[in-house]
Amino acid sequence: MSTVQVVKESHENPTKFRCRYEDADQILGPNSWVPEDDSLPVIRTESKIAIIGGGFGGLSAALTCIKEVKEKDFVIFEKHADFGGTWYANTYPGCASDIPAVWYSFYSELNSNWSALRPPQYEMQEYIKHVVDKHKITEHGKFRTIITEARYRTETADWILTARNLDNGQKLEHVSKILVACQGGLVYPSQLRAKGLENFKGEYMHSALWRHDVDFKGKNVVVVGNGCSAAQVIPALLANYEPKSIKQVVRSKHWIMPPLPKFVHTLYRLLSFHRWGILFVRWIIATAAESKYPLYDGTGFWARIVRWINTRTSVSYIKSTAPKKYHDILIPDYKIGCKRMIYDYVYVPSLNDARVDLTDDGIDHIEENHVVLKSGTRVPADIIVACTGYDLKKAFSSFNYYGDDGVSLKDVWSKEGASAYETLLVKNCPNLFVLGGPNSATGHSSVVLALENGSKYFSKVAPKILDGTYKSVKVKTSVYDRWNTTVQAILEKKVFGTKIGGCVSWYTEGGRNETAYPFSQISAAFRMGSPKWEDLELERGDSKKHV
Known part of the structure; x- marks a missing residue:
């Protein structure tokens, strides 16, 4: 694996690297609308893999298809006019990742010339476009196309997607063996x-x-x-x-943490001539971030120690930097980590x-x-x-999935709460993988890392469907239910928007936390890399026999 290098064109012409306001308002605005013109002929297409969303999640899935699964018969449905997702749509002044870009980027596509630890939105979008062009992903994209329904057909073991063209309202129907949902959470x-x-x-x-x-x-x-x-x-x-x-x-x-020391970016600049040097800096940042994970635990010894250190760091930064008259407005009285x-x-x-x-x-x-x-x-x-x-619930329910025998995912989630086994698999929905789904977010880590961890799982399971070993793969209902119950029980003992944390947070709504990941990202990497096949219901490709 080599490195990439953006040419910084985005600094000279940022407009080229952002969504048109009119387009974004049509899709995301308070009066959003989807045109429908049934006088136009229905477009019918198919592919082995369909990917919904062209942000970091969709591109992680695409890179996994190309590099790991060795499958180029995939289509990416994107409601915007270009790839990038959040980094294409969000263009406000100062917009940047709060996680350093050397870590908030693809492991296999490390950039050797970030202008800053946290570069502006347009530079992040330029990086995304560079990766897209390098791997010729644009030819797989169907832009300005919004999915309105996804329905699994049990008899043929495939998904049929219904969509609309956002420019003329033309209807599209697309059939795929595997569906990868990558809509993202911070969208609407x-x-x-x-x-x-x-x-x-x-x-x-x-x-x-x-x-x-x-x-x-x-x-x-x-x-x-x-x-x-x-x-x-x-x-x-x-x-x-x-x-x-x-x-x-x-x-x-x-809770506001101080910026990373300037020497981190200096070290990156010194070592960016080689991939191993960039990986070293990435490892330093990831290790420092992951060391904060214990503060999310409940009342244990290490949780209290790590929380005390980070609380003291935040309070010291605010008191030494902000005017005294604002200290009471800025410094929280709840446990650090309860909110992001x-x-x-x-x-x-x-x-x-x-x-x-x-x-x-x-x-x-x-x-x-x-x-x-x-x-x-x-x-x-x-x-x-x-x-x-952002409206997280709308992001997860902007359209409906219908699984085995027409079971509505919206109905399941409305009754039981949104959940996904290992953040990826939903019950009654064979051959569906959700990247960035329920309980996949972290309060301290890189979302790109979480997406890549999910892509690892996809890369292990999807080939068995594509080569015909299994006609369909889905999580066992009992396993899904156990995961749902276990995750909520674990998160009740964390600080994410709980009584222990002492705050009201977008992590948790109605007593359920459908947002935060219950374990560390180190744990996620191991879990995603080694699927538990005994947790899955596998329909053989040559018969109706299940194993």
């Missing part, structure tokens, strides 16, 4: 819900649907939210957009800018030119930016 913006927003005369936007045509110079800006997106948007606006003022409405507190930590870059230092003001006074209502807080304070507003996160 959760819009600001505030009384009177419809009366606002200024400009409103969600950070995930950025309006690059809006001029911020000399404007009063209200930013709602203080998670990862807000921590990137605010410093970028201050540095490059010349706003008159920024009022940040803090909705909840987050923010790995800072320049947010906390930017709070010393005289144009910024923080408040934890909630929004009561919005008027034509003001945001009115619960205290009665009327904040002048020309622009409102909602950094209010």
Whole structure:
């Protein structure tokens, strides 16, 4: 395996490496719509493997098909006009991964010239496009195509996908032996819900649907939210957009960690001439991150020790960097790890800018030119930016899967809660692999690593379906149910949005955590690399016999 090198064209022309606002708004906006024109003929296609989603998950699956499975008969369905997923659609100022790019990238496609530890969105998208072009993945893509239904046909042991072209509404039906679902979780913006927003005369936007045509110079800006997106948007606006003022409405507190030392990127630059050097830096970063994993455990000895160290590090950073008047607003009173930590870059230092003001006074209502807080304070507003996160449930249920005998996955998940065995297999759905599915997220690690771990499992099982050894493969119902129960029991003893953690978090909703992975990523690597065949129901390719 060699390294890749982006040419930094994205720094000269970032527009080329981002989704058009109009396209993103059609798909992700509050009034999203899918055209339907049944007067056009139905397009019918087929492939051995179908992949839904062209972000890091879909591309991890594609690279696995090419390199490990040795199968090039696959199609990637992508609702946007290009690959990249989050990194194509999210283009707000300051947008960058909170995990260093040397780790937040494909193991087999290491980049030797990242401009920074956490390069901007457009550079990440340029890297993605470079990998796509290198492996000629574009020829496998069906863009501006949104899946509306996936149905398994038991008699023929294949999946039939129904889709619509987002430009003309033409219907498409695609048949595949294997289906790989890679829709991702942080996709659909959760819009600001505030009384009177419809009366606002200024400009409103969600950070995930950025309006690059809006001029911020000399404007009063209200930013709602203080998670990862807000921590990137605010410093970028201050540095490059010349706003008159920024009022940040803090909705909840987050543990904010200091940025990685600058020497890490210096070391990367020194060693990036060879793949082994890049891997060494990647190993350092991964080891440092994985060392934080014990803090997510409940009340054990090591959990308390690691939590104490990281809590002290965060508090020290905030107190030494942010103005004293904001300390009580910024420093949480719940256990670190209960919400996803923010790995800072320049947010906390930017709070010393005289144009910024923080408040934890909630929004009561919005008027034509003001945001009115619960205290009665009327904040002048020309622009409102909602950094209010994503709708995870919509991401998992934007369309329905129908498995054996037409069993509805939406119905199963609505009754039992969303789950997937080893984060990958869903009961009653043969030959379906979910990358980045329920309980696959981590609070400290690289999502790309998690996706690659899932791809390992896919690479072990899929060839047995493709070569006819097995007509179908699915997780045993009893095993799935046991996994679901076990995972929830384990996560109740972690700090992810639990009573132990002491916070309300998007990890957990209604008492169930359908987001966080219950084990370490080291454990995941071993588990995914060695499928337990006894947990699977295997239908032989030459008969109806199951083993």
